[in-house]
Amino acid sequence: AIAATRGLADEKRRRKAPADAGAAPLEPPTPPRLPVIGHLHLLAGYDVPYKAFSALGARLGAVVRLQLGAVKCVVVNGQKNIREGLVTKGSHFDSRPNFDRYQQLFDGNKENSLAFCDWSDTQKARRDMLRSHTFPRAFTNSFVALENLISRETLRMLAQVTPGEDVELKPILAKNCANIFFAHFCSKRFDVDDARFGDLVQNFDEIFYEVNQGYAADFLPFLRPLLKRNMARMRGLTRDIRRFVEEEVVGERYELFDAEDEPADYVESLIKHVKGSPTGEFDWNTALFALEDIVGGHSAVSNFLMKVFGFLVNEPRVQRRIQEEIDENVGRDKHITIGDRKAMPYTEAAIYEAIRMIASPIVPRVANRDSSINGYKIEKGSVIFMNNYELNMSEELWERPKEFLPERFLKDGNVVKPEHFLPFGGGRRSCLGYRMVQLVSFGVVGGFLQNFTVAPAQGELYKVPVGSLALKKDTFKFKFVKR
């Protein structure tokens, strides 16, 4: 009992007074654990595991060590500590977990993946090459082309909606967002009624759902046989995607492209890298994975947009305010474009508010060396969960965090993002797609609300799942009422 009391006193001391900079780091607090599963049971009973991490943070302190099955982990709470892990010591925590599922989805090697690989020269080269494609600068030709593309595809989405009827929106968003991505990165568009294209988009969506799940088998290897059938199916889907990309997207372009030429799109940038510098950081196989990963980003956008509509349908006030902003700045005759975004802070703020409410996790990091956060020891190889849920939903950081209030992102008519709002992570592994998310979401939400008001479909209740971007295949329908 005395030892336990002393342990508790030590715990309190550690929580209140983390080591000074320069002092030897302290062991992070850790709750009592069970044999085999370690602390996995502490996640049970929460709809979102990150809520368990918030509870642990409140009980034990900002940095908590956990043993989840076979995997040593650390939970980090608090803006200052999360920034330390992502940015200040970003180079110490730039790897990703070695979950068997990640290996299997990328042909047995997670290094093929943009998001789940460890840091390397290859990853640096892939990220450097992507930047000009995923972050087009305003007023450049590429931005204007993207602007036209988003408008065209949004108009196509609107044409697929029958006003006043229940609409299954997810496939419409998914196929047309896929076309925005294929056209932007690969100069290719597909007929939305083409069955093979429909299957491709469906495959991407299923894999997106899969990578956004967490399974006990990620931490308990002896459970992996339970996932065997599902993983075999997923590998089949990735092979179908590869076939489509080789046959329908790349075609003869690899052979025909002259490495001396200026690349016209991301496909040619990849070909140029591989052909033009045969000893470069990656080969054609790795390049194809990077291409699939980035066009697969359309699933993130279409799933996100479904959730935005899921929030808006419950918020007639927010819809009216966005529509007023559209009417004041664009009117009804000219189609809204992403060029209108700067003049429409409320609409942009509503999109940020949806991103906040979803509280999508920061992809877990892994310590590549012994290090520390907030004065607490982090062992090399530990999986680090940066608690983004806490940053997005804490009562201490936001007023009425459970309510959908775009106004919280506005100050004197401008969009402002508080420092603790880190939905796209940070540092050298930060999200490569956030600009695409902002631009496509603005164009699509603006286009729909310019023409329609979003209303509930027959008997549908809208409880938007949070803590992940992904939505199941069969999900809400909406009714669109002509304005």
Ligand code: HEM
């Ligand atoms: C609302 C939608 C999205 C959200 C909330 C989101 C959020 C995130 C977050 C939190 C990370 C981890 C960052 C970190 O570890 O610091 C990430 C990584 C990443 N995101 Fe996104 N993302 C979204 C959409 C997209 C899209 C559309 C693309 C592709 C165009 C994309 C591409 C990536 C890639 C490639 C990485 C991995 C980067 C790396 O590990 O080096 N994301 N995203």
